[in-house]
Amino acid sequence: MRKLFGITFLLSFFLAQSSFASVGIQASLDRNTGTLEDEIELTITISGELSTAEPNLPSMPAFHIVASGSSSNIQMINGILSVQKEYSYLLIPQAEGQFTIEPISITINGKVYKSNPLTIQIGRSAMVPQPRVPLDPDQQNLGGGSNVNPPTNPPTSPNPDETNDNKPYWIEVAVNNQTPYKGEQIFYTFKLYTKINIETATLTLPAFDGFTIEEIVPEKKYYQTINNERYVISEKVIAIFPLKKGPVEIEPTNLKVEVYNTTAMPRGFFQDPFFGFGKTKGRSFNLISPKINLVIKDLPEPIPSHFIGFVGELKLKSQSTPSEIDYGDSVTQTLTFEGIGNIKDIILPKISPPLGLKVYEDKPTQNIVKLESGIKGEKIFKRAFVPTQVGKFQIPPLSLSYFDPTAEAYKNLDITELLISVKETENTRQVAINKNTDLKEIKQNPLLLHQVVLKSIMPQSFWFILLLIFFIPLPLLYFFLKKIKEVKPQSLIKKEYRRSYSKLLSQIKVAKRISIMENRVEKMIMALKDFIGARTKTQARSLTLSELMFLLEKSGAHKKVLNDFSHLYILLEKTKYSGKSGQISENITDMISKVAKEILKIT
Template identity: 40%
Template sequence: QIINGSMTVKKQFSYTLIPQEKGTFTIPPIDVTVDGRAYKSNPVAVVIGDSGHVRPHQSPGINQNPFTQGIPQIPGGIPDQRPNNLDRENDVPYWIETNISKKNPFLNEQVIFAFRFYTSVNVGTASLTLPAFKDFSVEELVPEKKGYQTINGKRYVVSEKILALFPLKAGKINIEDTSLRVEVPDESANPFNDPFFFGMGRTRLKVKNLKSKGMQIDVKQLPTENQTDHFTGLVGHFDLETKSDPKEVLQGDSVSYQITLKGRGNIKEAVLPPFNFSPNIKVYDDNPTVNLVRKESGVEGEKIFKKALVPTQSGSFEIPEGVVSYFDPDKQQYIDLNLAKQIISVKPVQSENLSIAKGMPVDQTMNKNQVQAPETNGLLPLAPVLGSNLFENIGAEIVQLSIIFYLIPPFLFLGLFLFKRGSFKRNKNSRVLAFQKFKNKLRKIPVGEGWAIKIEKSLKDYFEHRFKLVGHALTPIEMAALFEQNGVGKDLILRFIQMMNVLQSLIYNQTGKQEVTFNLQEFCELLEVMNQKIKI
């Protein structure tokens, strides 16, 4: 570089380091002596992990640029499947190609789409445009993987992106072209790049649009022979596990029933067959949980289905058998996975006085027709005024007796009114205090494991006290029915059911992966309004 007649020369050395084991390593400083003066570079720490993948901090989407991190200085591995067009006559410095693992798959069968970019020169920024894949369900397997490969004695940097495709329709499907817009060296733009000038020129870049031609695949329809009613479109290789816990419960307590489907294929689309449970079993379905493992070879993992079963009668009940069917594309046949029948024993709740079927409270200790008569001590002293000789003052006595008989009904009505009013105030104050105690109890429940279960238990205790019930076999629907029978509006009941459904999902979802929140403050405020609306 020449500035104001003064020439500056820069010489750059590049090294490729291939790690042989994982760990943390330090590249020591490099000593250089120029014109008798010593210079030293700074040390560089390098962390080597298990994977050969080089991943950006944020995984790019399907049509985003996967090459923002530049060409790797540390090589990694590449898939075992090699490109099918590496025998090139022309010694080109860069190109792209795409291939697919199977061109005649079955409907819903998983196939692997791979994009690769080869370059033997340093390049600048790059922007990748993949096909739309509108007739496929797409899962990204490898956002970006970089490594080195020697082809015809020349080393290339290989950048690749791998996707799993699941065809959604049968017949011929066209996959569009794939293109890469990349900045490559423009060697002709600077004459100082010639070796005669010791490579002192600064390399200019030019934009190059690389394209890989599209392809067509022929998707086969699934065979109808031996296809059963249990088949719902599951294609791949799968296995099934079931468990229920506990095997023995009290009436009104819940049983957790879990079905886990494992395997490789379109597992996200799996659904369960319908179950014919006894009408004495209330069933609460949890949202399925999908745990996927994305490998270069394809998508595999598990899908977990959970049900909470609540028996409303004692005795024993069975979890019925069922069948999950899938199509094996390698064997080209349907395979049934059987769900075995399971028996659950239900013990009765002691001192149960609640009729769940009717949803009405029964009070054996209080006769609502009994009313305490008011004391009449204030009326008794009137008798001596009538005189000791009844026969002598018969006329006056009749008059005073008539007055007494006329006064008795209003005094009785007034006494009964005051008694009822006092009783109402006492009951109202008792209800207010009881609800305040219940609300304080809810707010003191610590957030953590078992939090939702403790809230449900406190709520059932509140129902016991408020409606004079015995037992804990109430479901959210039956709680709502009690509110409705006692004058609470339907809009409040609907909100109550919605919040109880959230609470139930927190209780029976044991994966801890669901993004579910429960607003305890809002729940307390709702119950306070409903408590005021109750007519009893």
């Protein structure tokens, strides 16, 4: 017990003495020169005091700083207690030049201690050549993929005489056009050249602020011989589209690699530089490309009023269904744009149809293909022209414009004139019904709701004979039917109406389960017509909106009921031709139910 007490006392004594010893702080680097690819280790050693305070690093904008840990050491040698703590940091160079690291400070017991300054020289990495337009190599594709041609313009390899000095690996970035137009497709290409195995590789691409981007070559590998040395090239190509004019800077690309073997040559796919096998812990290197400066040109003025927002190469195909149709049918116009560039940017201007035609715009579809030569594809627009009356209609020709950056000029795509002829048929003739027509006559003869001009077809004598034959029976039949209607219990009438209402709701539920939008809406419209027909004792399936509204008005429907019904019917009709499910709200059943209940209240 006494021995333990003595050891504790002595340790406390020496620790107390050490607190009065002078405190020192020393900064050191594992090397004073390096390149942009190196990671330089900064070590800060604090001696004479075991403190929990951490060093205060000065501003070092030329480096990315990563803390890599700390360690403590307490020793007693020849009765002298030594206390020391080390802090380690990795300095990753971000720029070339000579830099001074100002003294590093630490505060202990209220007193500030400072280290010595450091000087470091950073040179350009031999593994990161400046952007250039290189020579086209003979390429052999790796990994069992199909051979594909490289982009038309992007650089594909370095100039061996300029960049290859028996270096084991390097990276390269380039764009194929440093002065593109706003919206023009250009290519950003990254390549890693290596003749040794690389254990791991982590690629960090720029954010591409001010661009929309599409990756068109995720990664392609192939062999290339440079100065009698065989290299594996890993390539990535990105299509970028400038969004604004003026100078734009593309930030550096960073590739962090860990190299564990500087002599082995990859001999096949499984010895890929990205996936080299081995157990030796390698050294990490950061390959940082230079920035790329672009000057984006604005589209020339004046911009045509019919400009569709596309920059690139473009063609147009225009097709229409037969332009001579029966009333009740529609004409569909299909416009297919095919081109190279950002097809998604194409916007089709709205058109104003002539009186007697309605136009419904379908949601455009697009088929995009990502090739090494760039973004290609097609965007398809469809319009349905629906006549509301019989006659001939003209859709005037339309000229659309896009910008061709190769020709540096706007080019036109012409849509020819569309003539639509709408003719009557026996089942779709409209009727000019006198507002004073008795609803009882309509119930007895639904054909009065169509424009049937029998007078021009049959001789007047026929009508005279027909009237003589039916002159006496018709009044008797009329009074007989009226008497039956009067004695029919009101409860039975209401029961029939409720039954037709329940049938309507049941048909709507069935329609909602139909997957094809056009068929689903058609089912709903027919159910609604059947309900009105049951309410008005009329065959209503072939009737138009105006004819249905006339029936409801003659049945006693007030203005609000007519407006609600018209709004619902037009909504369903528009959705049927446009194919936009968003046009029908989720509570469509409630909408139909509400209108149907209003119709039931008509007396």
